Amino acid sequence: MTKSELILKIGQMNPHLYHRDVERIVGAIFEEITTALARGDRVELRGFGAFSIKQREARVGRNPRTGDTVSVARKVIPFFKTGKQLRERLNGKTE
Template identity: 65%
Template sequence: MIKSELIQRLAEQNPHLYQRDVEKIVNAILGSIGDALAQGDRVELRGFGTFAVKSRGARTGRNPKTGDLVTVAEKAVPVFKASKEMRRRLNASPTQSKRKVEAATANINGLVDA
């Protein structure tokens, strides 16, 4: 999903809001996260994950085209760690998935039989 798709989906789920307002809200949230990371802060969204900044030390690299040694300066990189709840949702056990499929099938059968 890209940002424009997120904005579109949120606008569809909230018909009382204009799409331009939803876009401003999404941009404000993402901007706030970016600003916090730029200041070196950590951003935690419960049930989703944590954004943080880690420092990657200076090193000597190699130019892949020429093979020459190149010095790479120290830099800060953003990192994301998914929450336990998000990991659980992404890695649902087969028994949980089977129960969900059985429940959905029962609901569909109930609608078809009616």
């Protein structure tokens, strides 16, 4: 599902909302999640999952074409861990 498909689906489920308002709501949610992660905060959506960040330390890697060693800088990556309800639903378990 793409962001535009999500906006369309939410709009269909809430016909009293204007399309532009649904776009703003979805955009605001994504922006807040991004901002929180950039601050180093964890974002937990109960039943769905939790977004957090992980740090990968600097290391020495190899260029796969030439085999030369390359230094890879330290980086921060987003990480998502599924919640219990989502995991159970994906595995066919319903409560």
